[in-house]
Amino acid sequence: MERKEFLNLVGISVGAVILQNCLSGCTKSSDPTPAVTPPPTNPNTGGTGGGGGTTTTVGLTGNNLLANGTISFSIDLNSTTFGDLKTNGKALVSGDVIIARTKAGDFLVVEKACTHQRTTVDFNADNTTFSCSNHGSVFEANGAVKNGPAAVALKNYPTSFDSAKNTLKVG
Ligand code: FES
Structure with a gap:
């Protein structure tokens, strides 16, 4: 070559x-x-990132997201999603609200976001209040401000409980 x-x-x-x-x-x-890559699933809404549809949530029918309009939904306490609420003193977040059951067995539903800077509030069963861990605001059972710095009440939602069906209607 x-x-x-x-x-x-x-x-x-x-x-x-x-x-x-x-x-x-x-x-x-x-x-x-x-x-x-699919977006993360929000177990409380069945949707994505808190903005998804609410109709696919097991045990929930209706709307629990402010972005979708008026908060109005029913939950089935026999479902695993909401089964904790069969126990007095328990609470859980669903969509944009926190659903709490007092030690006396009453239901309280308020918006979950603290009106100060939007941190999700916690339910305190011992004194039936909602508190914010971020800057210490405390809200009464009906959402009214008990201690600041928050100056605006949490919006609360009316509830009705059907004990025969074990379902809670909100809004
Ligand atoms: S965000 Fe709740 S007190 Fe500031």
Whole structure:
């Protein structure tokens, strides 16, 4: 093999390798359908990131998200999602509200976001209040401000409980 023939052969081989690498690399980077990572699921709404639909939540019918309009829903306490509320003194967050059952067995539903800077409030069964761990605001059972810095009450929602069906209607 002469030197010229050898160089031509090597040149073609190197070119082929470079072309193959470029094509495979280009195919991956310009793929028009990149993998889609599903958004996290909010177990309390069955939707995504708190903005999803409420109709798929096991045990809940209606709307528990302010972004979807008026808060109005029913929950089934026989469902695993809301079963904790069969116990007096328990509470859980669902959508944009916190649902609490007092030690006496009454239900309280208020917006979950502290009116100071939107931290989710906690229910205190011992004194039937809601408190915010961020700056210490405390709200009465009906959402009224007990201690600041929050200056605006939590919105509360009327409830009615059907003990025969073990369902709670809110709103
Ligand atoms: S966010 Fe609740 S007291 Fe500040």
